[in-house]
Amino acid sequence: MSVVVADxxxxxxxxxxxxxxVSVEVPPGITGLLGPNGAGKSTFMKLITGQLKPSKGSxxxxxxxxWKNPSLFFRIGFCPExxxxxxxxxxxxxxxxxVRLNGVGEAExxxxxRRALEIVELTDAANKKIGAYSKGMRQRxxxxxxxxxxxxxxxxxxxxxGMDPIMRRKSIxxxxxxxxxxxxxxxxxxxxxxxxxxxxxILLINQGRILAEGNVHQIRDLIDEHPxxxxxxxxxxxxxxxxxxxxxxxxxxxxxxxxVVVQTGRPDAxxxxxxxxxxxxxxxxxxxxxxPDDNLQAVFQxxxxx
Amino acid sequence: MSAQPRSRPxxxxxxxxxxxxFDLSLGQMLWSRRSVFLGILLGGPVVLAVILRxxxxxxxxPLQINGAMAAGPTIFGMMIWLLYIRFIVPVLGVFxxxxxxxxxxxxxxxxxxxxxxxxxxxxxxxxxxxxxxxTALLTAPSVVIVFFLVVPIAGxxxxxxxxxxxxxxxxxxxGLAAYGxxxxxxxxxxxxxxxxxxxxxxxxxxxxxxxxxYLKRLTVAYYLQALVTHEMPQDSAVSLLLQVFREVPGTFxxxxxxxxxxxxxxxxxxxxxxxxxxxxxx
Numbered sequence: 001m002s003v004v005v006a007d008x009x010x011x012x013x014x015x016x017x018x019x020x021x022v023s024v025e026v027p028p029g030i031t032g033l034l035g036p037n038g039a040g041k042s043t044f045m046k047l048i049t050g051q052l053k054p055s056k057g058s059x060x061x062x063x064x065x066x067w068k069n070p071s072l073f074f075r076i077g078f079c080p081e082x083x084x085x086x087x088x089x090x091x092x093x094x095x096x097x098x099v100r101l102n103g104v105g106e107a108e109x110x111x112x113x114r115r116a117l118e119i120v121e122l123t124d125a126a127n128k129k130i131g132a133y134s135k136g137m138r139q140r141x142x143x144x145x146x147x148x149x150x151x152x153x154x155x156x157x158x159x160x161x162g163m164d165p166i167m168r169r170k171s172i173x174x175x176x177x178x179x180x181x182x183x184x185x186x187x188x189x190x191x192x193x194x195x196x197x198x199x200x201x202i203l204l205i206n207q208g209r210i211l212a213e214g215n216v217h218q219i220r221d222l223i224d225e226h227p228x229x230x231x232x233x234x235x236x237x238x239x240x241x242x243x244x245x246x247x248x249x250x251x252x253x254x255x256x257x258x259x260v261v262v263q264t265g266r267p268d269a270x271x272x273x274x275x276x277x278x279x280x281x282x283x284x285x286x287x288x289x290x291x292p293d294d295n296l297q298a299v300f301q302x303x304x305x306x
Numbered sequence: 307m308s309a310q311p312r313s314r315p316x317x318x319x320x321x322x323x324x325x326x327x328f329d330l331s332l333g334q335m336l337w338s339r340r341s342v343f344l345g346i347l348l349g350g351p352v353v354l355a356v357i358l359r360x361x362x363x364x365x366x367x368p369l370q371i372n373g374a375m376a377a378g379p380t381i382f383g384m385m386i387w388l389l390y391i392r393f394i395v396p397v398l399g400v401f402x403x404x405x406x407x408x409x410x411x412x413x414x415x416x417x418x419x420x421x422x423x424x425x426x427x428x429x430x431x432x433x434x435x436x437x438x439x440x441t442a443l444l445t446a447p448s449v450v451i452v453f454f455l456v457v458p459i460a461g462x463x464x465x466x467x468x469x470x471x472x473x474x475x476x477x478x479x480x481g482l483a484a485y486g487x488x489x490x491x492x493x494x495x496x497x498x499x500x501x502x503x504x505x506x507x508x509x510x511x512x513x514x515x516x517x518x519x520y521l522k523r524l525t526v527a528y529y530l531q532a533l534v535t536h537e538m539p540q541d542s543a544v545s546l547l548l549q550v551f552r553e554v555p556g557t558f559x560x561x562x563x564x565x566x567x568x569x570x571x572x573x574x575x576x577x578x579x580x581x582x583x584x585x586x587x588x
Contacts, residue, residue, distance in 0.1 A: 013585065046585075049417075049421050050420075050421070051417065051420055051421070051583070051584065052583050052585070053583055068580065070422070070423050070424055070425055070426070071423050072423070073421055073422050073423040074423045076421070078417070078421040080417045080418075080421075082414040082417065084413055084414035084415050084417075085415065086330075086334055086415060088333070088334065088337055089333075089334075097326075097329065097330045098330075098418055098422065100326050100329070100330075101318075101323065101326050101327070101330075101419070101422040101423070101424050102318075102422060102423055103318040103322070103323075103423070145418065
């Protein structure tokens with residue numbers, strides 16, 4: 001049974017098309033939704049989480065229509081893209097309060113919140129105000145609220161954005177473990193290498209249409225032909241830069257405020273070395289790793305070229 | 307695979323869900339920037355009451371309003387009507403009521419509430435209860451302080467006036483509930499709810515209340531007037547104006563009408579939230 005079934009699904013925002021006549025079945029397991037900014041990923045995510053109503057066509061999640069069907073959220077956990085919180089609450093208070101909306105009592109919700117924070121390794125920061133969290137911690141607390149009630153289907157919108165390399169690796173491992181444990185997961189990203197490390201099954205979306213669905217390896221060679229840009233926020237950017245210059249796949253390098261921006265021809269190798277570097281601590285603390293979506297945009301332009 | 311249906315807990319009721327949203331929202335509301343504004347607004351009558359009391363103590367002469375002698379309970383009654391009911395309560399209703407859902411949308415936190423197994427109308431209702439608790443909790447101390455400062459002026463008795471204080475507090479809560487519900491509807495239905503709310507509270511209501519006829523029945527203030535217990539000055543221009551204001555239905559009928567206004571506007575606002583798509587700016 002497919003977890004999501006879209007049938008000639010379209011969504012318009014006035015004159016603007018967000019999603020255009022999409023028919024797709026998302027199988028159980030982990031599925032990556034890959035596309036550049038403005039491709040329709042967010043619209044698709046909002047439609048499968050019942051935040052938007054289809055303009056045309058239909059969408060079913062776990063065998064039921066999702067629009068105006070809140071009880072389906074007993075079985076769905078959603079981690080949205082936006083970095084928005086009740087900043088005055090602690091992580092534990094926030095997750096507990098949201099789990100209570102599932103009809104769970106205070107004590108049980110608290111226990112579920114603690115367990116979820118433990119899974120995303122935020123136990124030590126559970127009683128800190130979210131306003132004092134780093135970007136990576138905020139990403140993790142969002143994941144905690146999504147998984148706290150043990151849903152069948154997890155929908156994660158850009159979940160690794162802003163995480164440091166070590167937490168990125170741990171989060172990828174977690175997502176794979178959930179997949180192995182029988183959960184279905186739909187995870188969106190504009191970074192192929194992230195998706196590839198979680199699942200070979202992808203939906204490629206651009207300009208409101210599903211361009212391709214299936215195995216990620218078929219397009220990865222195309223991706224690797226294009227330089228990949230990585231933004232790294234760290235304490236010791238010069239030390240990092242010195243390390244990077246020793247790699248032959250690093251094509252260019254520039255400094256920004258508290259960050260270094262690298263272009264690499266072999267992203268897989270670069271990310272692997274970066275994670276090792278972060279784990280060793282030899283180049284100081286690495287706080288944030290992001291990749292602008294113009295990497296993927298270039299690939300999509302190449303893919304849709306007549 | 308997990309897509310097979312799993313036994314699902316019973317869906318929480320609208321009321322139980324609303325109470326959980328209330329728990330989540332009350333603290334946020336109490337510590338919001340809007341509450342600072344509310345504190346300043348509610349400090350105004352207290353400052354005025356201090357000035358009146360100081361003047362009364364210094365000059366030891368009864369205060370006059372438009373030439374009429376005014377004892378403490380009368381001044382307190384006028385402050386309740388003119389400052390609280392006709393100004394502060396509608397202002398609170400407009401600023402909080404129109405923002406019940408809009409704040410969550412602006413802060414982009416609405417997603418967390420709309421992706422839980424609760425009806426969307428419960429989100430509105432829970433936030434409405436939080437607004438009511440927050441504004442009532444902050445308004446009551448201001449009214450009580452004003453009561454103790456103003457009522458003793460010119461020999462007024464605190465003991466004798468105490469039952470009317472309780473009624474005034476009740477009336478303020480009813481007023482907050484009614485204006486909050488009306489402006490919650492405005493906030494969920496209109497594109498520029500703040501402007502529409504201010505026009506309703508400070509344009510439409512004062513204007514139609516001055517004229518005889520049926521239009522005044524389309525205001526909240528018309529029904530709230532029936533709940534005012536205080537005697538007003540009788541021999542001044544103000545008293546004449548207030549006599550016009552006093553053309554009101556009975557207390558019971560007013561309470562019923564206000565109940566209908568609160569219930570119907572909240573229901574319509576809930577329907578609007580259920581149907582509407584909220585597109586968050588990225």
